[in-house]
Amino acid sequence: MSEHLLEVKDLAVSFSSYAGKIRAVRGVSFHLDAGETLAIVGESGCGKTVTVKALMKLYGNSAAFIEEGSSILFKNEEVVTMDRKQLSKLRGEGIGMIFQDPMTSLNPTLTVGYQIAEGIRFHDKSVSKEEAYKRAAELLALVGIPSPEERIKQYPHQLSGGMRQRVMIAIAIACDADIIICDEPTTALDVTIQAQVLELLNELKEKTNKAFILVTHDLGIVFDFADRIQVMYAGVILERGTKYELFDEPHHPYTWALLNSVPSKQSQRKGTLYSIQGTPPDLMMDIKGCPFADRCVYCMPICKERMPEETPLSETHSVCCWLEHSMAPKVKAPAAGGEE
Amino acid sequence: MEEKKVLFDVKNLKMYFPARGGKLVKAVDDVSFKIYEGETFGVVGESGCGKTTVGRTILGVYEQTSGEIIYRGKNTADFKAEDKMAFSKNCQMIFQDPAACLDPRMSIGTIVSEGLTVHYRNMSKAEREERVNQVLAYVGLTSDYASRFSHELSGGQRQRIGIARALAIEPGFIVCDEPIAALDVSIQAQVVNLLTRLQKELGLTYMFISHDLSMVRHISDRIAVMYLGSLVELGDNKSIYGNPMHPYTRALFSAIPEPDPYHSWLKSRVHLQGEIPSPINAPAGCKFCTRCPQATEQCKLEPPALREIESGHFVACHQIQPVNA
Numbered sequence: 001m002s003e004h005l006l007e008v009k010d011l012a013v014s015f016s017s018y019a020g021k022i023r024a025v026r027g028v029s030f031h032l033d034a035g036e037t038l039a040i041v042g043e044s045g046c047g048k049t050v051t052v053k054a055l056m057k058l059y060g061n062s063a064a065f066i067e068e069g070s071s072i073l074f075k076n077e078e079v080v081t082m083d084r085k086q087l088s089k090l091r092g093e094g095i096g097m098i099f100q101d102p103m104t105s106l107n108p109t110l111t112v113g114y115q116i117a118e119g120i121r122f123h124d125k126s127v128s129k130e131e132a133y134k135r136a137a138e139l140l141a142l143v144g145i146p147s148p149e150e151r152i153k154q155y156p157h158q159l160s161g162g163m164r165q166r167v168m169i170a171i172a173i174a175c176d177a178d179i180i181i182c183d184e185p186t187t188a189l190d191v192t193i194q195a196q197v198l199e200l201l202n203e204l205k206e207k208t209n210k211a212f213i214l215v216t217h218d219l220g221i222v223f224d225f226a227d228r229i230q231v232m233y234a235g236v237i238l239e240r241g242t243k244y245e246l247f248d249e250p251h252h253p254y255t256w257a258l259l260n261s262v263p264s265k266q267s268q269r270k271g272t273l274y275s276i277q278g279t280p281p282d283l284m285m286d287i288k289g290c291p292f293a294d295r296c297v298y299c300m301p302i303c304k305e306r307m308p309e310e311t312p313l314s315e316t317h318s319v320c321c322w323l324e325h326s327m328a329p330k331v332k333a334p335a336a337g338g339e340e
Numbered sequence: 341m342e343e344k345k346v347l348f349d350v351k352n353l354k355m356y357f358p359a360r361g362g363k364l365v366k367a368v369d370d371v372s373f374k375i376y377e378g379e380t381f382g383v384v385g386e387s388g389c390g391k392t393t394v395g396r397t398i399l400g401v402y403e404q405t406s407g408e409i410i411y412r413g414k415n416t417a418d419f420k421a422e423d424k425m426a427f428s429k430n431c432q433m434i435f436q437d438p439a440a441c442l443d444p445r446m447s448i449g450t451i452v453s454e455g456l457t458v459h460y461r462n463m464s465k466a467e468r469e470e471r472v473n474q475v476l477a478y479v480g481l482t483s484d485y486a487s488r489f490s491h492e493l494s495g496g497q498r499q500r501i502g503i504a505r506a507l508a509i510e511p512g513f514i515v516c517d518e519p520i521a522a523l524d525v526s527i528q529a530q531v532v533n534l535l536t537r538l539q540k541e542l543g544l545t546y547m548f549i550s551h552d553l554s555m556v557r558h559i560s561d562r563i564a565v566m567y568l569g570s571l572v573e574l575g576d577n578k579s580i581y582g583n584p585m586h587p588y589t590r591a592l593f594s595a596i597p598e599p600d601p602y603h604s605w606l607k608s609r610v611h612l613q614g615e616i617p618s619p620i621n622a623p624a625g626c627k628f629c630t631r632c633p634q635a636t637e638q639c640k641l642e643p644p645a646l647r648e649i650e651s652g653h654f655v656a657c658h659q660i661q662p663v664n665a
Contacts, residue, residue: 043524160615190386191553192612195595199606217525220597224606243601261529262599263558269577270536270559275529279494 002073004031005211006055006179012067013050022283024050024064026235032179037205037212039226039243041219041258045280047235048215049100052181055079055213056091075178092119096177100184102164106156112167113137113152116174123175139170144200162193169200173210180204183215198225219258223247228316231255234281234291236307241317251319254292256333274334290322298323298331344376346410347513347545348398353407355390355397365619367393369569369627370407372646377512380539380546382560382577384553384592388616389566391549392436395515398547399431400424429459432506436518438498442490448501449486452476455509475504479534496527503534513545520555532559553596557581565589568627569619571646575653585655588628626658634659 013025025047032038040048053059054066057079072079074094082090091097099105107115116139117132127135133152140148143166156164165185172180182201186194198221205212205225214226222229223243230240231254239252250256260274278295281287290296293303302322311324323331355368368390375381383391397404400416409416411427419427432455435441442451452472456463463471473483479500490498499519506514516535520528532555538544550556556563563580565573565588573586584590587610594609614631623629629639638658646656 043526162615190551190616191595191597192386192591193615194597195606195609196612202606218597219525219599220605223599223601224597224604247599247601257526259599261525263554264599269557272533272536273529273558275533276526277530279496279527 002031002076004073005034005075006032007071007073008051008055009071009073011051011054011070011072013047013054013064013070014067016063016065017284020284024235024283025054026287028232028235028237030230030237030240032211032213034178034211035209036228037214037226039214039216039222039229040232041216041222041229042232043217043280045283046232047283048232049183051232052097052183052213052215055179055181056095056097057082057087058091058097089123092175092177093123094177095179095181096172096175097181098165098168098172098183098185101188102161102168103156103188106164106167108156111153111155112140112159116140116152116167116171119171119174135174136170139174140167142173143167143170144196161189162196165189165193165197166200169197169204173204173208177210179211179213181213181215184217185214186221187216187218194221201225219262231258234287235283236291236320238292238321239319241314245314245317249313249317250333251313251317251324252292252321253296253298253323253331260334290320298329300328344379346374347377347412348375349408349410350374350398351408351410353394353397353409354405355393355402356405359620363620366569366622367619368397369622370643371566371569371571372407373564373571373574375513375545375547376562377545378543379561380548380559382556382563383547383549383566384551384556384563385566386551386592386616388568388619390569390619391551391566392517394566395433395517395547395549399433399515400427401433425459429455429509430511431513431515432509432511433515433517434499434502434506434519437522438495438502439490439522441502442498444490446489447486448476448488448490448493451490451501452486452505452508455505459509471508472504475507478507478538479504494527495523496530499523499527499531500534503531503538507538507542510542511544513547515547515549517549518551519548520552521550528555535559553593565592568616568622570627570643571654571656572628573653573655574646575650579650579653583650583653585649585653585660586628586657587632587634587659626656 009029010027011025012027015022015024028051042048055072066080070080113133113136116136120132120135121127136152137148140151145151145163145166186197216222226243228242229246230237233254239255250259257276263273276295281291289304289306290308293299300322308320308322310318310320312318322328351372353368353371356364356366359365385391396402398409449472452475453468456468456471472486476483476485481500520531548559560577562576564571567588573589584593591610591612598605612631617630625641626639626644629635644656644658646654649655649660649662
């Protein structure tokens with residue numbers, strides 16, 4: 001039995017391809033409680049989207065499969081072994097999702113009202129068509145779209161990017177899901193629109209007791225929105241902690257790099273930005289040691305041999321790095337903002 | 341202040357594209373600015389504001405609807421064939437999407453040396469190869485990349501090839517059109533470091549177009565802020581970021597996400613209502629008047645001119661008066 005709303009243990013997801021198996025997610029464990037927001041941060045290809053899609057087994061006919069030994073407990077029910085019927089109930093009612101690109105994830109041939117009402121009627125057959133549309137309009141008003149009665153009759157191409165993302169949010173919350181997954185919710189938007197959408201999500205967070213999972217590569221939006229953050233790299237979680245712990249005392253060299261490669265207000269102009277050499281590893285390969293070892297400036301012989309264990313630093317903060325070992329040299333985090 | 345040499349003097353540049361129904365998309369509408377030699381001129385704005393069109397038009401990719409582009413004292417409209425050759429040798433471009441701008445059927449060596457076959461006709465094959473290896477070394481790649489193809493490279497490496505191609509013919513001015521938008525954060529820093537290093541070593545002038553406001557702050561000497569085809573503010577880095585005056589600039593900068601859990605940028609930002617109007621039906625007066633919290637009757641009727649408010653700091657807003665007026 002688990003007391004958490006969602007508990008993921010040793011989740012591993014792979015894709016079969018003509019060249020072999022691509023191990024996109026290589027054993028991640030985490031949990032989520034009601035009302036809290038967890039952020040998963042990492043570069044493209046690190047497995048963050050694959051991880052959250054696995055929570056609902058949203059793979060369709062793609063070649064992805066969840067490896068044996070993985071466990072996803074949502075309200076103490078195992079998601080991995082669910083059949084189609086149970087999954088349809090879980091998707092929408094249990095977990096809702098806001099996708100990255102609002103243009104490609106909305107159906108261009110259906111009105112937005114239909115697309116919101118569709119989910120409502122699917123999950124509650126007793127709702128009449130009129131009622132469902134009425135609720136769709138209410139939801140549009142809730143996500144801040146003016147004149148919602150007009151808008152529900154419109155098609156996605158008649159809306160701007162920011163509006164479309166608001167429609168996506170309305171669909172995700174339409175069936176009162178316990179967990180809302182936001183997969184790069186603002187990547188496709190301009191900064192001023194991004195701020196509006198984030199504000200809306202923040203409002204929803206405060207008004208409802210929903211749990212949020214935010215998937216992003218943008219550290220700037222993470223610290224304003226999330227409670228806890230986990231840093232992913234090549235399919236594993238390298239560091240996790242509350243946002244204050246990760247900001248004040250990041251322990252993993254990759255977290256340092258992520259934090260420092262973005263120029264901040266204080267950073268020296270035209271100075272050298274902290275950057276990591278090389279590129280992420282090929283996920284087709286077996287990675288023996290730490291996946292970051294090849295790019296890490298502090299790499300020791302052991303790093304290439306064995307994956308470090310997760311070292312707890314506080315109740316919420318832990319890191320996977322050999323530098324935490326008592327025999328490792330003491331290394332100080334580089335100063336933020338780069339050097340001249 | 342020392343006298344700086346003007347490289348580009350752009351006057352009242354307009355670039356309209358025809359749209360359906362005889363309408364016009366005013367992508368760039370009456371924009372004037374100067375680019376000095378050796379500087380990095382940053383252009384920021386949201387998508388659809390015309391920043392890419394400005395970059396492409398001054399390089400002659402599009403023929404402007406009206407306005408003048410003066411390059412080193414000579415109007416580009418009066419260019420003769422040999423002037424055009426010299427211009428294209430001197431002014432190069434780095435494109436946004438490194439995957440789309442490299443021909444998949446050409447080897448990296450062929451891509452990088454293509455400009456050499458046009459601009460250095462007398463170069464022997466061996467010299468060309470040597471030059472290719474030299475520019476590949478500039479961007480941090482070894483010479484064996486010359487025989488590879490673009491699909492064998494990662495995104496960051498492809499962007500380096502884009503830079504190497506632009507550098508091969510030794511230009512003095514490069515338009516960097518969103519060079520880092522398609523890259524991951526850790527790779528972005530690599531490319532930006534490379535661009536700053538090359539500028540120091542080769543004395544290049546950049547026009548750096550980006551929607552990433554914190555990167556532009558990092559790399560630029562002077563910055564132009566665009567909104568819906570118009571220039572709303574222009575000045576040096578310090579005055580634009582330290583003392584933004586135009587209401588749009590203020591709203592835009594306050595929306596930059598700051599990675600700091602103790603200070604919520606989201607709560608302290610300047611709120612902007614609504615979204616950018618379509619460039620086909622842009623407002624008649626100040627283009628920002630539909631979203632501006634300080635808009636008056638005058639703003640709706642008269643387009644504001646770009647005026648010098650402080651030394652070197654230009655703002656196009658009716659509500660802001662010059663300091664020593």
